[in-house]
Amino acid sequence: MSLNRSRSLDLPSIGRIDTLAQELALLQDKGKRRIAFLGSRHVPVVAIHLVELIARSLTQEGHSLMTSGSQGVNAAVIRAVLEVDPSLLTVLLPQSLNRQSPEIRDLLDQVLHLIEKPDHDELSLPMASSLCNQEIISRCDQLICFAFHDSETLLSSCHSAEDMGKVVSLLFFD
Numbered sequence: 001m002s003l004n005r006s007r008s009l010d011l012p013s014i015g016r017i018d019t020l021a022q023e024l025a026l027l028q029d030k031g032k033r034r035i036a037f038l039g040s041r042h043v044p045v046v047a048i049h050l051v052e053l054i055a056r057s058l059t060q061e062g063h064s065l066m067t068s069g070s071q072g073v074n075a076a077v078i079r080a081v082l083e084v085d086p087s088l089l090t091v092l093l094p095q096s097l098n099r100q101s102p103e104i105r106d107l108l109d110q111v112l113h114l115i116e117k118p119d120h121d122e123l124s125l126p127m128a129s130s131l132c133n134q135e136i137i138s139r140c141d142q143l144i145c146f147a148f149h150d151s152e153t154l155l156s157s158c159h160s161a162e163d164m165g166k167v168v169s170l171l172f173f174d
Contacts, residue, residue: 036066036136038154039073039146040173047173048076051146055080059088066090066136068129069100069108073146078107086112090139094132095120126153133157142167148174 035058039051055065055077067077069091081089091111093100096118100108108114120128130153137143143161147154149172161168 032062032064033141034064034066034139035142035144036140037073037077037144037146038068038133038136038157040148040151040154041070041072041074043072043076043146044173047146048072051076052080054144056084059084062088064088064090066092066140068132068136069093069104069111069114071101071104075104075107078111082107082110086110089113090115092132092136092139093117094125094128095123129153130156134160137161137164137166140166142169144169144171146171146173148172 037051037055043051051073059065059081065077065081065088067074067089069075069078074091078089078091089111090113091108092115093108094117096116097105097108097114099121117128117132120131123131133153134157137157137160143158143166145154145158145168147158147170149155155170158168158170
C-alpha cells in the first residue's frame with residue numbers, strides 16, 4: 001500500500017525564505033540600527049502623528065535615523081528625533097539648503113548632521129530626490145517608507161532597497 005503525499009505548490013522561494021529569516025533576525029537583534037525614513041510631502045494629519053510616534057520610539061531605543069529634508073514625512077521624523085536625541089539624526093538634502101522651502105529651513109537649522117548636495121541644484125527636484133533617496137538607502141540597514149500607490153519615486157526607492165538586501169517596510173496612505 002503506498003501513501004500518496006501531496007505537496008503544496010505554494011512553497012515560498014528560497015530567496016523569500018532568506019528574506020524572512022533576515023527580517024526575523026533583525027527583529028530579534030537588540031543592536032542599534034541605522035533606519036532610513038522616506039515619504040511623501042503630502043501627508044494626512046493623522047499619519048503625521050503616526051510617523052512621529054514611530055520615529056520617536058525608535059530614537060528612544062537608541063537607533064540612528066536618516067531622512068531627507070522636506071515637509072510631510074521627513075519633517076515629522078526630524079521633529080520627533082530632535083525632541084529625543086538630535087545626535088541620532090542625519091538629514092541628507094537632495095540639493096543645497098538654500099533650495100529648500102522656507103517652511104522647513106528653520107527645522108533644518110536645528111539638525112546637527114546635515115548633508116547638502118549643492119552639485120544637484122541644477123537637476124530637477126524629482127531627479128535630485130531620487131539620487132538622494134539612493135544615497136540614504138545605501139547608508140541604512142532598514143528602510144521605512146510612507147507613500148501613496150502612485151508615488152513613483154518612493155516606490156522605485158523601495159524596490160532598489162529590496163534589491164540591495166535591505167529590510168523594507170512600506171506603508172501606504174491610500
